[in-house]
Amino acid sequence: MSDAIQVNDPSPGLGDVPGFLTAGTACDVRNTGKERLDLALVYSPTACTAAGVFTTNDVKAAPVLVDQEVLASGKPIHGFVVNSGNANACTGTQGMADAREMLTLSEQAAGAPSGSFFVCSTGRIGRVMPMANLRKGIANAGSALDSSTTQSDKAANAILTSDTKPKTVTTRFVWQSKTITVSGMGKGAGMIEPNMATMLAFIATNASVAQPLLQQVLIAANARSFNGITVDGDMSTNDTVLLLANGMSGIEVASENAELLSLFQEAVDIVCRKLAEKIVGDGERVTKFVRLFIKGAPTPTAAEKVARAIGNSLLVKTSWFGSDPNWGRLMDAAGYARIGLIEEKIDLFYNDVPALLQGMPQDANLAQWKSIVTQKEFSITLNLNLGEAGFDLLATDLSTGYVDFNKSE
Amino acid sequence: MSDAIQVNDPSPGLGDVPGFLTAGTACDVRNTGKERLDLALVYSPTACTAAGVFTTNDVKAAPVLVDQEVLASGKPIHGFVVNSGNANACTGTQGMADAREMLTLSEQAAGAPSGSFFVCSTGRIGRVMPMANLRKGIANAGSALDSSTTQSDKAANAILTSDTKPKTVTTRFVWQSKTITVSGMGKGAGMIEPNMATMLAFIATNASVAQPLLQQVLIAANARSFNGITVDGDMSTNDTVLLLANGMSGIEVASENAELLSLFQEAVDIVCRKLAEKIVGDGERVTKFVRLFIKGAPTPTAAEKVARAIGNSLLVKTSWFGSDPNWGRLMDAAGYARIGLIEEKIDLFYNDVPALLQGMPQDANLAQWKSIVTQKEFSITLNLNLGEAGFDLLATDLSTGYVDFNKSE
Known part of the structure; x- marks a missing residue:
């Protein structure tokens, strides 16, 4: 700035x-x-x-x-x-x-x-x-x-x-x-x-x-x-x-x-x-505020598709609500964006802490991820290592409060 | 059969x-x-x-x-x-x-x-x-x-x-x-x-x-x-x-x-x-079972896009959970599928009861829609009146139970 x-x-x-x-x-x-x-x-x-x-x-x-x-x-x-x-x-x-x-x-x-x-x-x-x-x-x-x-x-x-x-x-x-x-x-x-x-x-x-x-x-x-x-x-x-x-x-x-x-x-x-x-x-009944940084995508469109698949996945959003560092759900959501992702190339970070490097789980860091996702705000960086394009998305969790709030007029 | x-x-x-x-x-x-x-x-x-x-x-x-x-x-x-x-x-x-x-x-x-x-x-x-x-x-x-x-x-x-x-x-x-x-x-x-x-x-x-x-x-x-x-x-x-x-x-x-x-x-x-x-x-914590019939789409792909936009919309799914016949959310979701829908052509039915005809709300039927969406199973038919293609989707509501169940491992 x-x-x-x-x-x-x-x-x-x-x-x-x-x-x-x-x-x-x-x-x-x-x-x-x-x-x-x-x-x-x-x-x-x-x-x-x-x-x-x-x-x-x-x-x-x-x-x-x-x-x-x-x-x-x-x-x-x-x-x-x-x-x-x-x-x-x-x-x-x-x-x-x-x-x-x-x-x-x-x-x-x-x-x-x-x-x-x-x-x-x-x-x-x-x-x-x-x-x-x-x-x-x-x-x-x-x-x-x-x-x-x-x-x-x-x-x-x-x-x-x-x-x-x-x-x-x-x-x-x-x-x-x-x-x-x-x-x-x-x-x-x-x-x-x-x-x-x-x-x-x-x-x-x-x-x-x-x-x-x-x-x-x-x-x-x-x-x-x-x-x-x-x-x-x-x-x-x-x-x-x-x-x-x-x-x-x-x-x-x-x-x-x-x-x-x-x-x-x-x-x-x-x-x-x-x-x-x-x-x-100020999203309805939001309890988490997650900055998703998609990097290394082949095209900007591909990066946005991956970001939106993750940011709108019910399973990802409910896991954030539960403070669960469930990277499996993230990978699943990234995969169904179908942009030609290669599992063995993926690096995934919670804040700066690696969860996956070249597709391999970094289980030694589990305590650190768990601590990060209990915070109200954190970032997730997913590097596809397929190109130079990226997309940033501000996303939220999905809470029981959201469902209750929206279930009727 | x-x-x-x-x-x-x-x-x-x-x-x-x-x-x-x-x-x-x-x-x-x-x-x-x-x-x-x-x-x-x-x-x-x-x-x-x-x-x-x-x-x-x-x-x-x-x-x-x-x-x-x-x-x-x-x-x-x-x-x-x-x-x-x-x-x-x-x-x-x-x-x-x-x-x-x-x-x-x-x-x-x-x-x-x-x-x-x-x-x-x-x-x-x-x-x-x-x-x-x-x-x-x-x-x-x-x-x-x-x-x-x-x-x-x-x-x-x-x-x-x-x-x-x-x-x-x-x-x-x-x-x-x-x-x-x-x-x-x-x-x-x-x-x-x-x-x-x-x-x-x-x-x-x-x-x-x-x-x-x-x-x-x-x-x-x-x-x-x-x-x-x-x-x-x-x-x-x-x-x-x-x-x-x-x-x-x-x-x-x-x-x-x-x-x-x-x-x-x-x-x-x-x-x-x-x-x-x-x-x-048997979906997790599902309380409603909704048959979505998309008709009159220009292509089968367009019909499927509309069906999935509706069937996966959080706002639509939470309204089903709340037994709320919220056709506005359905129209919004159908619209963001962006298949070139024309509002003035749309007919929408809860079971056989019209909610919209040629895009105009049929408010006289409100009591009937409300009664239908309180049932565990009902159908929604959306006729886009743009062509001959269709897609049927079995969808479910989104309950607070679902969020609670999936919030952590």
Whole structure:
């Protein structure tokens, strides 16, 4: 990590970025009659460029489809609205109409031009949005928009579902005596309500970045962060990462300035990685946090396949829950990724302690592995010794608590 | 099912087939000092043709590698030996030597020619075989070989690990006044000891079938049975299905006789399907047994992908455990199989009751779905309406009991 970048973790969230106004309100999206923050509005009076990464699930929620249209329009962006408590997924044409209405109402409430907002939803699938509540909530949020940390905190809380705490981080660096700020807020891979493992992340910056470059930066940061985490292997209909740049610092990040671009990329990377770690760490009823380092794979795709086979194996995950250094289950999972693994070449380590070298068990180290896997956080390095490619995955255990939590609505 | 085929379920197992001798003994493979049946020997004094289907895991246990050599040799087969309690996997060159020694000792104990036996192991990974115990056990099993149902029962029990009961079935049909018998015994997809989800199945028949045709029959039966079940999505280093035909009925099954071949295929299919159902039904701490019928897929591969995404989704499996008719999780899982599913075309049924028609929720039926998913067994039909291909998968729920059972050795 570059010394030039200052990290504030946790932070007030998007309100940390000059020129961004935020609000968080309660409008009873869940229709339970209870007061709970469930609507966030973020607005930049200055026009932004924007980048977005969306779920690749064939079943996309209405807000994802609408946001993809907004992004494709190429129009200047001014903000977004997010609700928790209802995913607006599998809701047909009514869901599309509701997502569009949420956009329009949010633009009007903020005083922004038409076509300049995104909309994100997270929560239950298959239930029509309670638009009467949302109309009130959006109007209230519009009135509440300001640059205070109070509203910024409320916004970071309003996007949560089963998360146990808000997830925010801010990075800053100085360039030509001006401060570039990159802030993010996110919500977890824990199931929603407990219906879905939706991951949402919102990043704002006062740098000036042209759209194609901004998209490139976000794709790179996403590949090194959100794409490298797993709680349960499920991919939601609503997963979305948005990055807005309002340029208010007066500093333009461009390909021609490699040093500045590299600093900016690193700042965005840090924000994404910190949010990803918070999401995994706050996974539902998670008791272990395991960094899987796959090395020596023939291709990056092969490395990722092996990592995901291990990180999503029920047998591996339950053994982590039980603090059992069961490398046999790891080998089995690696093997069924079927990337052409050769048992006799494999080195496997718990932290730095060898469990297998060239495929042979190092039983003398058993006491050390056992001690390592009792820790809440540890790493497992699997070197296939077949090539140069690798993949890092942050994974979690599977607890009885997880099953209990998710067994019904 | 053809009326011509008589099914005996459960049955005495392989001892039901004329000309096959069996034995089951206890030789303490687990080295616990406890008396437990853990070695099965099966022997046909008459030479057999044999077919085999093996795990496609990159990490194959020593006995799988040895059996693939035996099958490739094309030599006449006389039997096999199976132990539970140790998988002989990830055991390097010592493991290969041990597997070969088990073969040779078994051939000698039975009085069979060299190169005429298979060997299968199931149990813990990464532990060297306790060969002193196995040498005694194989010699004892050789002496015990007979055609009694007592030994056949013992054999069916000796191959079990975490299974709660033996799994056997026999089918019979008459052809030209002679009875063709096809019998099978299997062990479960429940984790072993609780290390591995090894699935083993052994089928014997007194039909006469040339090797290439026998292999073809087994591959077809396997595709319609063992390949269509899932408990936890893990695929073991030791999975093996063997089919031996000793020809003692005097009836030859050949491609030229389509009617006889069809009856024989059906008899083998029934044996494999019944064993597969028993394996899933006896999955570790399983409380629900769900038949997933994917229809209207563009290709068979796409249908299988969707079925496995649903059947292995933690969120779907935990909702079944909780008797929650959560079709949103099903849609999400179907979507991340990424086969090009179109939400607006999907029909979804719990048993015969529509939950979605053309992608629209049929909420009026909610009480009916809720009632269906409280049952121990039910079906879910997902019609993608994109083509003509389908895939059937027998799946199970994920219980807190499963996690507790598998969290440590």
